Amino acid sequence: MKKLMLMFPGVGSQYPGMGRSFYKGYPVFKETFDQASHILEKDFTALCFDEKNKKELDQLENAQLSILVHSVALFRVFQLEIGAPPDLCMGHSLGEYSALCCAGALEFGDALRLVRARGRTIERVSPGLKGTMMWVINLEREKVAQVCNRFSNPGNEVYISAYDSPTQTSISGHNQIVMQAARELETMGAIVFPLKMNGPFHSTLMQQAALEMKVELEKTNFSNPLFPVMANHNASLYDGKDSIVNNLSRQIVSPICWQDSLTFAYEMGIRTAIEIGPKDVLKFLLKKNSNRIHSFSMDNKDDAKALQEKYVLTTEDYLPLIARCLGAAVSTRNFNQSREDFHKGALIPYRKVAAMYEELKLPGKKVGNEHVGQALEMLEAVLNTKKVPGLEISQWLYDVTGGKVLKPSHPVKPG
Amino acid sequence: MNNLNEQSIKGVIRTYIMENVNINELNDDYDIFESGLANSLFAIELMTFLEKSFDIKVTMEDLDMQNFKSVNASGLFVQEKLESGAPVN
Numbered sequence: 001m002k003k004l005m006l007m008f009p010g011v012g013s014q015y016p017g018m019g020r021s022f023y024k025g026y027p028v029f030k031e032t033f034d035q036a037s038h039i040l041e042k043d044f045t046a047l048c049f050d051e052k053n054k055k056e057l058d059q060l061e062n063a064q065l066s067i068l069v070h071s072v073a074l075f076r077v078f079q080l081e082i083g084a085p086p087d088l089c090m091g092h093s094l095g096e097y098s099a100l101c102c103a104g105a106l107e108f109g110d111a112l113r114l115v116r117a118r119g120r121t122i123e124r125v126s127p128g129l130k131g132t133m134m135w136v137i138n139l140e141r142e143k144v145a146q147v148c149n150r151f152s153n154p155g156n157e158v159y160i161s162a163y164d165s166p167t168q169t170s171i172s173g174h175n176q177i178v179m180q181a182a183r184e185l186e187t188m189g190a191i192v193f194p195l196k197m198n199g200p201f202h203s204t205l206m207q208q209a210a211l212e213m214k215v216e217l218e219k220t221n222f223s224n225p226l227f228p229v230m231a232n233h234n235a236s237l238y239d240g241k242d243s244i245v246n247n248l249s250r251q252i253v254s255p256i257c258w259q260d261s262l263t264f265a266y267e268m269g270i271r272t273a274i275e276i277g278p279k280d281v282l283k284f285l286l287k288k289n290s291n292r293i294h295s296f297s298m299d300n301k302d303d304a305k306a307l308q309e310k311y312v313l314t315t316e317d318y319l320p321l322i323a324r325c326l327g328a329a330v331s332t333r334n335f336n337q338s339r340e341d342f343h344k345g346a347l348i349p350y351r352k353v354a355a356m357y358e359e360l361k362l363p364g365k366k367v368g369n370e371h372v373g374q375a376l377e378m379l380e381a382v383l384n385t386k387k388v389p390g391l392e393i394s395q396w397l398y399d400v401t402g403g404k405v406l407k408p409s410h411p412v413k414p415g
Numbered sequence: 416m417n418n419l420n421e422q423s424i425k426g427v428i429r430t431y432i433m434e435n436v437n438i439n440e441l442n443d444d445y446d447i448f449e450s451g452l453a454n455s456l457f458a459i460e461l462m463t464f465l466e467k468s469f470d471i472k473v474t475m476e477d478l479d480m481q482n483f484k485s486v487n488a489s490g491l492f493v494q495e496k497l498e499s500g501a502p503v504n
Contacts (some may be wrong), residue, residue, distance in 0.1 A: 137459055137463070182475065186472070191462055191463065191473050193478060
């Protein structure tokens with residue numbers, strides 16, 4: 001089965017004007033922004049929509065918060081317009097908070113407070129560290145690692161702080177040594193891109209920030225995520241709500257294992273990825289890693305439209321789908337010895353839907369969501385009665401819908 | 416390298432940009448970043464392309480979007496690199 005994952009971006013993806021049209025077009029998007037503005041007493045609409053506020057938007061705490069707000073708001077639009085259930089979620093650095101929030105592990109208000117604390121902690125701790133972070137592009141990660149190992153020494157440290165693709169990494173450390181390593185990496189063919197950030201992020205030098213963040217995290221209530229979520233620091237799945245404090249604290253001092261997370265995703269069967277948040281940095285990064293996972297950016301109008309066509313059943317699909325449910329119910333082999341069970345659990349439900357189908361075929365009859373829902377329920381019930389193996393049942397349900405979903409009428413709000 | 420003139424450099428750059436960004440026509444002065452047509456990630460792709468195509472090296476000092484914002488800007492950047500005879504790896 002082709003699985004779906006959602007990706008949530010980190011700092012760098014903010015841009016002036018982000019979310020402006022969604023705010024106008026979707027009440028649920030507007031509500032999210034307004035809710036955030038109310039909770040933090042900060043005007044997110046002015047911050048994100050007004051080009052004049054670009055400098056303010058780029059300031060670390062604002063960038064982090066805005067991306068979180070935009071991502072959660074856009075997720076709610078995604079649920080409304082597309083609603084395909086994700087098999088996996090992952091977020092890049094800050095994006096991990098968005099992922100946890102959208103997966104229901106963290107309430108929106110708490111996410112806002114934690115991300116604000118994270119921004120403030122980082123901004124307070126960083127200046128004293130005299131460190132920095134840079135992108136290293138077009139050089140294999142092994143070679144970058146060798147250079148870091150060679151140059152790094154106590155007090156003058158440089159480490160890999162992100163593994164974004166086989167030839168894209170970040171390095172973080174003390175200013176001078178990072179610069180020296182960068183020059184060396186340039187001679188080896190890399191393009192080195194100093195980032196606007198003023199700290200050795202995602203390295204052990206950020207220990208103090210991690211300790212402070214842990215205190216904040218321990219004050220927060222978490223729930224078990226509704227969908228699987230990846231942790232940046234070890235490219236592994238979160239193991240319930242009790243792993244959250246540890247994973248998010250470690251994230252601050254550990255390199256982001258993005259490439260390994262994408263490998264994990266591919267190996268578990270993910271073949272579609274949707275970026276939920278501003279811009280399309282993760283979509284771009286995914287293409288650098290794999291051309292076997294089809295990537296989309298929800299922030300892009302054309303992509304969003306393509307996703308609807310790919311995932312959402314249209315009314316034209318309804319009647320043929322019901323017919324397929326009836327066909328599947330009949331054509332599967334029966335392993336249930338009990339005639340009584342079969343009569344009650346298969347024959348009766350089948351006949352009910354078959355009769356409904358005949359009626360719906362009559363001119364002037366409108367086929368709705370609820371009819372499709374009934375047909376799918378019937379199929380599942382019949383297959384269970386027939387004692388068809390569970391995995392096969394899932395496959396049948398996937399096949400009759402063509403992997404598509406019924407547009408939800410009552411979307412579930414995260415957090 | 417010496418027989419590369421201004422027009423052929425720009426031609427190569429123009430073709431690359433048009434093939435990778437969503438447009439049918441490109442004025443050589445058009446600012447692809449300001450217009451939102453391309454983002455900073457594409458800038459890196461462009462730099463990589465220029466390095467490979469013209470055998471030049473883009474260093475940290477060169478990382479100003481102004482150098483790559485248009486066909487003309489990129490063309491000028493490449494020419495200056497070639498003329499200065501800056502050593503490559």
